[in-house]
Amino acid sequence: MLEVSGLSFHYQSHVPVLTDLTFSVSDGEIIGLLGKNGVGKTTTLKLILGLLPLEKGSICLGNYSLYLHPMQYRKQINYVSDSHDIYNNLTGKEYLNFIADMYEVPSETRVEIYTPLIEAFQVEKYLNSPIKKLSHGTKQKIAIIASLVNDPLLWVLDEPMTGLDVEAVQVLKELIKSRAAYGKSVLFSSHILEICENLCDKIVIMQAGTIKKTIELRDNPSYISLENIYLEVVNDAPMDQDFSIKQNNK
Structure with a gap:
């Protein structure tokens, strides 16, 4: 299991890029980081990978802490960059x-x-x-x-579908599902709602360096539109309705 707790980060401008991020990815779970460009998805992944210095918070994978056991931690992880x-x-x-x-x-x-x-x-x-x-x-x-x-125990992918043809996208989707079926964890970033809906057990919606909402999709084959939830969250609409994933009564 990946456990991210209290993660905060800023670049040289001292403007916060991430503020107090906390989430987890269980064994056999597929998690999507969803949000507009520039909300901190790639920075989050780079911190989890140890590609940026850990300023505040903790990141653990299995029995190993990125801070305390960097070599053992990194051996359990691998990454697909967008560059x-x-x-x-x-x-x-x-x-x-x-x-x-x-x-x-x-x-x-x-x-x-x-x-x-x-x-x-x-x-x-x-x-x-x-x-x-x-x-x-x-x-x-x-x-x-x-x-x-x-x-890898944890497979991290940053916008992995970008530039892939239809056949390759299908192969990648099957690989992601297969990894989870064998008890491995998958964490990927995307701004494409359909991909997250079809693949993820859980979706973490990010905005301005924070987690705005976490949505559980597992065991809910029929649910209200993720698009509607997403637009409400990222546009800061009044959250006066129940945004939990619901079964359709049919």
Whole structure:
């Protein structure tokens, strides 16, 4: 389980980017961070990944604290970014092996993990090409494949559907569901309501660096429109009605 408690952060401007964020992701749970661009979703993910310094609050994954046990913590996590420029000079194959080396995954194991994913995303013909020559969608597919090499306890994805074709989106959705079915946790950011509705057990709506509302979707196959709830929350409409997810009486 991922536990985030009292998380606050600001950049050099000293303007708060995040203020007192608290939420959790249970084993086998899919959580979506939902909100407009600039509300702090990516910053939240970067803090969870240890890519930004922890200023205030605590982040724990399983038995390990990011602050107290950084190496053990990071070995249990992997990440799909929305930017791949840092690896432009590597080929797709070199990048896959680079990530596997970082996590000390044996050669035979990485082949077993990578091969079916390469086939599913249909990227074999691109693996010997420099990443800088690939389309954003192909880069994204290779990044997704690489992010599963260590069988992460927590899989973090930042706007993962961006640039993917229809077939790749379907493959990714099935992978997310499969991870959860095997007891792994999935946390992803999105501003697309439909994706969150279809995949998530729980949705965390963010606005201006805070959590405005958490919505439980699990075990509620029929519910009032998430779009209506979202618009009410992010537009600061009077919250004088019951926004709990309800079964339709039909």
